Amino acid sequence: METPKKQSTRTHILEKAVQIASIEGLQGLSINSLAQSLSMSKSGVFAHFGSKEELQIATLDTAWIIFSPCLTAPPDLSAVQQLQHLLEQWLNYLESDTFPGGCVFMSASSELDGKPGIVRDHLMQLVSRAVFVLIERIKKAQDTQQLVTSLPAEQMAFELHAFLLSANLSYQLSRDKQYFAIARNAIFRHFEEWQGLNP
Amino acid sequence: METPKKQSTRTHILEKAVQIASIEGLQGLSINSLAQSLSMSKSGVFAHFGSKEELQIATLDTAWIIFSPCLTAPPDLSAVQQLQHLLEQWLNYLESDTFPGGCVFMSASSELDGKPGIVRDHLMQLVSRAVFVLIERIKKAQDTQQLVTSLPAEQMAFELHAFLLSANLSYQLSRDKQYFAIARNAIFRHFEEWQGLNP
DNA sequence: AACAAAATAGCACGAACGTTCGTGCTATTT
DNA sequence: AAATAGCACGAACGTTCGTGCTATTTTGTT
Numbered sequence: 453m454e455t456p457k458k459q460s461t462r463t464h465i466l467e468k469a470v471q472i473a474s475i476e477g478l479q480g481l482s483i484n485s486l487a488q489s490l491s492m493s494k495s496g497v498f499a500h501f502g503s504k505e506e507l508q509i510a511t512l513d514t515a516w517i518i519f520s521p522c523l524t525a526p527p528d529l530s531a532v533q534q535l536q537h538l539l540e541q542w543l544n545y546l547e548s549d550t551f552p553g554g555c556v557f558m559s560a561s562s563e564l565d566g567k568p569g570i571v572r573d574h575l576m577q578l579v580s581r582a583v584f585v586l587i588e589r590i591k592k593a594q595d596t597q598q599l600v601t602s603l604p605a606e607q608m609a610f611e612l613h614a615f616l617l618s619a620n621l622s623y624q625l626s627r628d629k630q631y632f633a634i635a636r637n638a639i640f641r642h643f644e645e646w647q648g649l650n651p
Numbered sequence: 652m653e654t655p656k657k658q659s660t661r662t663h664i665l666e667k668a669v670q671i672a673s674i675e676g677l678q679g680l681s682i683n684s685l686a687q688s689l690s691m692s693k694s695g696v697f698a699h700f701g702s703k704e705e706l707q708i709a710t711l712d713t714a715w716i717i718f719s720p721c722l723t724a725p726p727d728l729s730a731v732q733q734l735q736h737l738l739e740q741w742l743n744y745l746e747s748d749t750f751p752g753g754c755v756f757m758s759a760s761s762e763l764d765g766k767p768g769i770v771r772d773h774l775m776q777l778v779s780r781a782v783f784v785l786i787e788r789i790k791k792a793q794d795t796q797q798l799v800t801s802l803p804a805e806q807m808a809f810e811l812h813a814f815l816l817s818a819n820l821s822y823q824l825s826r827d828k829q830y831f832a833i834a835r836n837a838i839f840r841h842f843e844e845w846q847g848l849n850p
Numbered sequence: 851a852a853c854a855a856a857a858t859a860g861c862a863c864g865a866a867c868g869t870t871c872g873t874g875c876t877a878t879t880t
Numbered sequence: 881a882a883a884t885a886g887c888a889c890g891a892a893c894g895t896t897c898g899t900g901c902t903a904t905t906t907t908g909t910t
Contacts, residue, residue: 461857473763479679482897495899496858504898553765558820562761565823566674566752576824610817610833617820618813621757624764625775634809645844660887681867694870695888703868 462500465490466514469507475553478508478560478571508571515556516578516589518546523585532598532647535589539639541614547632554624557582558617583609599646608646615639624633661699664689664715668706672714674752676708677759677770707770714755718744722784731797731846734788738811738838745819746831752783753823756781757816782808799844807845814838 468490473481482503487497501507522541525534546555554560557579564572590605599608619635623626667689672680682703686696700706721740724733737836745754752758756778763771789804798807818834 477762484896484898493859495860495901498899499858502899521845542847545751559761561820561824562758563676563679565820579824601781607833610821610830611814611837614817614837616812618809618816621760621764621816622809625760625778631809634806637806638810683866685870692889693868694890697869698887701869 453585463514465492465497465500466510469511470515470518471552473508473511473553474551474556474559477563478511478556479563481508481511483507505569505571509574512556512560512571512574512578515551518550519555519557519582523582525589530598531589531593531596532643535593535599536643538586538589539616542616543619543632543636543639546616546623547629555620558620583613586613600648603646608642611642612639658842662713664691664696664699665709668710669714669755670751671752672707672710672752673755673758676762677710677755678762680707680710682706686795697791704768704770708773711755711770711773711777712751712787717749718756718781722781724755724788729797730788730792734792734798735842737785738815742818742831742835742838743820745815746828754819757819766780777800782812785812789801799847802845810841 464620465486469481472486472489476482476485483498484494487494490497501510507587522545523538523539529537541564555576560575561579564575587605587609590599590608593599594601594605619631622631664685668680668685671685671688674748675681675684682697683693686693687697697706700709721744722737724736728736756774759774760778763774786804786808789798789807792798793804814834814837818830821830
């Protein structure tokens, strides 16, 4: 039987790293505390990455692997249903404590804006990828006359994304899940309006 | 002549502290770097506050003094105009680089969520105060039949606030001011809708 | 069973962190 | 003129950080 042990320690390290980073932030993720929480030595952890920046990038990639399934949708749904499916999965990802300290990408965006470097570049690439999927889904719904075309897809994406971000931030600060209900209400009403009057 | 020296160094320190904190975050605001950028000694700065937590709280208070004028509005305006005035000033505050690294309260919210303590408590109090003003302005506009009452004021406040937060985050990450135009578009359209059909 | 390779541990380093202490300056008060 | 208080300073503390080195252990292949 093939033992999966060889690759699994690095994976195991990164899963803990994502948890810690979601609470302490990417900067607060220290190799020392990471090693201790894994009952490993500092150098044992460090050797897997070679630098803290590489650890941070690998942590972002691991978080992306956890998050990215949200972006998929069953192909048998209509375009607008796929879009709604995407938003609902995104909300579930924020609401269920997938990451104990909230969306890693959002907290990382806050700490890394204004600090150029490869970690920031990598983060921006991942964030752009998620927003790109959102915009594309909106455009497809517009192309099939399921959403109005009076608004640019980018405008709609900004507003929907804003509700997701804001719900995450308010929830993390207050630990009150009502903000997800409020965000769902906002999203639902906007869909009602944007589906309403087709030319 | 009364010497303003005594209180002014502390004020001077805190003004620099707000600038640094807006870029590096409240945790990244180190007493060492703060002292160096002021050509002071570490202990000279430290003595004014006694602990880093007290420095962080004083920094938040200083940022609030800078921000809070946004919340005022000329009393001769109508309720809905006062609300629009508030949002426009808030956007200007985010857009003009009042703080070089973006809204201090937002980045602080991101780093402090999930880390209980007096700094987090103090931050939440300030944030709540701003949101409270926003909600009260909406309620007053509803009471005077200038905004529809089919939505709770808290729901409207969440959506408007989300646009502000999201514009700030996207701008700080991309340095692209188009996001403020998008946010203004979103706010304008929502007012059009919420003013539209009164009972 | 022996051995090469990879993974982990151990140790030391320089730097930066928050904090404390003793000590001068410089006003203000007695 | 003497005593006092407030500021700011430099030095040092113990700790933690990221990062190199060198052993030692574990693993996979013959």
